[in-house]
Amino acid sequence: MSYHSDPYDPKQVAYLSPESLAEAVDAARKAFAAAPDLDALNQIKHQHLGDKAPVSLARREIGALPPAAKSDAGKRVNAARQEVSAEYEARAEVLAAEAAQRVLREETVDVTLPVVRRRRGARHPINLMTDRIADLFVGMGYQVGEGPEVEPEWFNFDALNIAPDHPARTMMDTFYLAAAGRSDSGLVLRTHTSSVQIHTMLTQEPPIYAVSPGRVYRTDEVDATHSPVFHQTEGLVVDRGITMAHLKGTLEHFARTMFGPEVRIRLRPSYFPFTEPSAELDVWFAAHKDGPRWIEWGGCGMVNPRVLTACGIDPHVYSGFAFGMGVDRAVMLRHGVTDMRDMFDGDVRFPLALGTEE
Structure with missing residues (x-):
């Protein structure tokens, strides 16, 4: 675990590297794109935007950096998290539209079909x-x-x-x-x-x-x-x-x-x-x-x-x-x-x- 008094050690802040953040964003993009519906998308959301997601863990490691490196690292982490969030919102919008179209298609009623309806009762x-x-x-x-x-x-x-x-x-x-x-x-x-x-x-x-x-x-x-x-x-x-x-x-x-x-x-x-x-x-x-x-x-x-x-x-x-x-x-x-x-x-x-x- 990293402490504020620890000397800078790249091994302790592996999630903060540009490569790691790029990989986290790419993994989130692929996972969101593979979700077939909104339920599946919501089930994997915490893996990429939750407390234990790579971009969240990277934010925690900023404290282990020397003061001169914290600002640059914070910007990279925030940019990566915003990109992951944008990917999630975009995929959610697409899946919501698909769900709405599916409901309209599956629940369509043909009002022109003949129907025989006889009420069992009536007003007295x-x-x-x-x-x-x-x-x-x-x-x-x-x-x-x-x-x-x-x-x-x-x-x-x-x-x-x-x-x-x-x-x-x-x-x-x-x-x-x-x-x-x-x-x-x-x-x-x-x-x-x-x-x-x-x-x-x-x-x-x-x-x-x-x-x-x-x-x-x-x-x-x-x-x-x-x-x-x-x-x-x-x-x-x-x-x-x-x-x-x-x-x-x-x-x-x-x-x-x-x-x-x-x-x-x-x-x-x-x-x-x-x-x-x-x-x-x-x-x-x-x-x-x-x-x-x-x-x-x-x-x-x-x-x-x-x-x-x-x-x-x-x-x-x-x-x-x-x-x-x-x-x-x-x-x-x-x-x-x-x-x-x-x-x-x-x-x-x-x-x-x-x-x-x-």
């Missing part, structure tokens, strides 16, 4: 129908409203002019929620999305053009045409000069968009506490599988002045109409579904069978 027809209805009314200038599925009785009944002794408020039709230790919490699972209309009228000033799709609950037994959980879309318009003519025109456009341009509608007089006058909406299906017939689709009418008053809207200035349709019913009519239970069994083949994959 009820979601698709809900979005379709919302898009229709948004295109007509309506806004889409949402509200909670658990409502105080006031929103679900009182504000809609449904009296305390109305049959709809009994346990036969409504799910009541019991608070801890109480059975009279005053909360219900909403039986219609009309409660969203109340929220809308309380928070917005007329003119109001809104549609409110959502899930609702009633104590129905499960069968081919009934379910305790189903979906509705309700519409509300409150503005100056609104009449039944506006309601009929809106519903006619709605029905023809959903079921085809040949569809006709009719309004049959009916009764709802929250509309006056009220009507049942029927749709004429000329191409029904069981023959041409009228099929009931929903209810509608002019907003009862008492409902407007409950929401702080002057019925002498504004009038409005409201309507409500079952989304599940619309899917059944549009696609010929005969059993509502098919829509909730979770069979991924059901949407595909209806052709509702979009």
Whole structure:
């Protein structure tokens, strides 16, 4: 080992000779050039640029030289190390480019090849129908409203002019929620999305053009045409000069968009506490599988002045109409579904069978 106090001995500093440094550079060049890929190049890097590489050992021997020789030796070592580093960087750049080209060549996908791809599932027809209805009314200038599925009785009944002794408020039709230790919490699972209309009228000033799709609950037994959980879309318009003519025109456009341009509608007089006058909406299906017939689709009418008053809207200035349709019913009519239970069994083949994959 060399020490600063040792006299100069060429044998002790063999790595510092110009010949040795040239050989080190040449060996590194050949080794780097022989590396077939980046992994191999990185594995041999330490042999030529590491702590025990010839150029690194040569730098350590500079201390054994007399002061007059150190400067010249240091320049030679630095030049040799820079040359080795340059050789490494150049080879690494070439190998990286080759690797990139190889990836592009080996992983190329021919997008023109024919492919058969059939998804095992699809969006549920009820979601698709809900979005379709919302898009229709948004295109007509309506806004889409949402509200909670658990409502105080006031929103679900009182504000809609449904009296305390109305049959709809009994346990036969409504799910009541019991608070801890109480059975009279005053909360219900909403039986219609009309409660969203109340929220809308309380928070917005007329003119109001809104549609409110959502899930609702009633104590129905499960069968081919009934379910305790189903979906509705309700519409509300409150503005100056609104009449039944506006309601009929809106519903006619709605029905023809959903079921085809040949569809006709009719309004049959009916009764709802929250509309006056009220009507049942029927749709004429000329191409029904069981023959041409009228099929009931929903209810509608002019907003009862008492409902407007409950929401702080002057019925002498504004009038409005409201309507409500079952989304599940619309899917059944549009696609010929005969059993509502098919829509909730979770069979991924059901949407595909209806052709509702979009």
